[in-house]
Amino acid sequence: MNHPQRTPTAADQHPSEPRYLEVTHEVTNQPRPxxxxxxxxxxxxxxxxxxxxxxxHAHDQLTDYGAWAGLARSIELGHQANAQKPALRTHDRFGHRVDEVSFHPAYHELMAMALEHxxxxxxxxxxGQGAHVARAAKYYLHSQVEAAHCCPITMTFAAIPSIRQQPDLAALWESRILANAYDPRNLPDSEKTAVTIGMAMTEKQGGSDVRANSTRAYPVAQEGPGQAYELVGHKWFVSAPMCDAFLVLAQAPGGLSCFLMPRWRPDGSKNPWQIQQLKNKMGNVANASSEVELRGALAWMVGEEGRGVPTIIEMxxxxxxxxxxxxxxxxRQAVAQASHHCHHRSAFGARLSDQPLMQNVLADLALESEAALAYTLRIARALDNQHQEHDRLLTRLATPVGKYWICKRTPNHAYEAMECIGGS
Ligand SMILES: Cc1cc2nc3c(=O)[nH]c(=O)nc-3n(C[C@H](O)[C@H](O)[C@H](O)COP(=O)(O)OP(=O)(O)OC[C@H]3O[C@@H](n4cnc5c(N)ncnc54)[C@H](O)[C@@H]3O)c2cc1C
Known part of the structure; x- marks a missing residue:
């Protein structure tokens, strides 16, 4: 029987070489993660x-935290938390309003890590001495793993000075706000020993200019600080909507005032604070931000009536x-990524980090990053020294300036760092 003739291939002509298509290339000149x-x-x-x-005094603690923040697994949590957007479920399948946002489990793990620490x-x-500095340093490490979930951590931290302006409410809430634990269940706060706090000021007609707020507050019985009101209106940008309670601005009969509004009423029923939809954000993906309507949501006045802005400005x-x-x-993370890449990548016969022009760029990036850190830690020390007038005034003046400048510069800094990485 005649066998059909086989067509010769390139491999037949070069039998000592690997089969063509078997190995296309060797990966070289790429940094390890x-x-x-x-x-x-x-x-x-x-x-x-x-x-x-x-x-x-925090050196050892920070060393331990720095090790956690650099683990491959911790870094992976950050990627996972951002891989899928939080999802809103307004109703359950039986038609009850639930207003529940679900997150990737990695988001919850990062939240737990932050709150437990x-x-x-x-x-x-x-x-005491160094308390804000140590916390700022730890947060600086934590935030490099994933930044979006830090929003509710920050708001919970920041709510304390405002809530303390209403001692009867602080007595009810403070120990649960400050508990080092995370309870993400969608349950009344009365069933929880640890809670998180958000803030709701911005409305459609004005975010910077909150005096334009149109949400109204109707007294349930007595009027004034610590009293119960029902809020009617909307909020246009409420981040971390699964927080257990929010500081909300609304117009009381005596002017714009601050209120503490839980997601559930004390009788265990859902407070009519209804999430309309989630924002479709380009960044800050792991953290949900929402648009909400208030349909008589029960809330308690914090601070003096008509003094809502000075009350919430503390937060x-x-x-x-x-x-x-x-x-x-x-x-800092941008500098770390850019330097690491340039140290392990060569172009035109030399390591990028040895190329004089690249050294200029990396030095500029490092300088700006270290300046931002030095400024931030100095303000942290001022927060530790609020008993001194100089540091009290420094906090008041230098915090908004630092926030403006560092936040304004960060995207440009990241852009320059990304350019160091080229197209990889
Ligand atoms: C990721 C994210 C999360 C947020 N989370 C929350 C939240 O949890 N709770 C909440 O209440 N809000 C939240 N916001 C809303 C935010 O607080 C507002 O967007 C912000 O206050 C600006 O308000 P606005 O969007 O109405 O802009 P506008 O106030 O309309 O400002 C538009 C522009 O005009 C500028 N501008 C304003 N006034 C002046 C002036 N007098 N002179 C010159 N320029 C001026 C502003 O700087 C800005 O560039 C969030 C926003 C973002 C992006």
């Missing part, structure tokens, strides 16, 4: 800053401080 390193031990500027600003509580529960000021930490942390 930056993981399993200690973010604290590798950050000389941070170690020096912590010492300089009075938190040397007191990133929202430590300077309030253990004030806003602390969130501004945390924005400095988060943005400085973003810069």
């Amino acid at each position: 930056l993981e399993n390193y200690n973010l604290y031990q590798q950050d000389t500027a941070l170690q020096e800053g912590v010492l300089r600003e009075g938190a040397g 007191g990133l929202h509580s430590r300077p309030w529960t253990h004030p 806003v000021a602390m969130t501004r401080f945390d924005c400095m930490i988060g943005s400085a942390a973003g810069m």
Whole structure:
């Protein structure tokens, strides 16, 4: 029997070489991932800053935290938390309103890590020399793993100075706000020993200018600080809508006032605070932000009637401080990624990190990052020294300036760092 003739291939002509198509190329000149390193031990500027600003006692704790933040698994949690957007479910399948947002399990794991390590509580529960500095340094490490979930951590931390302006409400809430635990269940706060706090100021017609707020507050019985009101209106940008309670601005008969509004009423029924939809954000993906309507939501007045802005500004000021930490942390991680890449990548016969022009770029990036950190830690020390007039005034003046400048510079800094990485 005649066999059909086989067509010769390139492999037949070069039998000593691997089969063609078998191995297309060897991967070279690509850096290994930056993981399993200690973010604290590798950050000389941070170690020096912590010492300089009075938190040397936190060195060992920060070393441990830096090791956690650099683990491949921790870094992977950050990627996972952002891989899928939070999803809103307004009703259950039987038609009951639930207003529930679900997140990737990695988001919850990161939340638990932050809250169990007191990133929202430590300077309030253990004030004293270096308390804010140590917390800022730890948060700086934590935020480099994943920044979006830090929003509810910051708001919970920042709510304390505002809530303390209403001591009867603080007595009910403070110990649960400051508990070092995470309870994400969609249950009345009365069934929880640990709660998180959000803020709701912005409305469609005005975000910066909150005096334009149109949400109204109707007294249930008595009027005034600590009394119950029902809120009717809307809020246009409410982040972390699964927080257990929110500080809300609304127009009371005596003017714009601040209220504490839980997601559930004390009788265990759902407070009529209804999520309309989630924002479709480009960044900050792991964290949900929502548009809501208030249909007689029960809330208690915090601080004096008509003094809503001065009351909530205490919280806003602390969130501004945390924005400095988060943005400085973003810069630091950008420097780490760019330097790592350039150290392991060659072009035109030399390592990128040995090319003079690249050295200029990396030095500029490092300088700006370290300046942002130094500024932030100095403000942290000022927060630790509020008994001194100089530091009190410094906090008041330098926090908004630092927040403005560091947050403004961070995207440009990231853009330059990304350019170092080229198209990889
Ligand atoms: C990721 C994210 C999360 C948020 N989470 C929350 C939240 O949890 N709770 C909440 O209440 N809000 C939240 N916001 C809303 C945010 O607080 C507002 O977007 C912000 O206050 C700006 O308000 P606005 O969007 O109405 O802009 P506008 O106030 O309309 O401002 C538009 C522009 O005009 C500028 N501008 C304003 N006034 C002046 C002036 N006098 N002179 C010159 N320029 C001026 C502003 O700087 C801005 O560039 C969030 C926003 C983002 C992006």
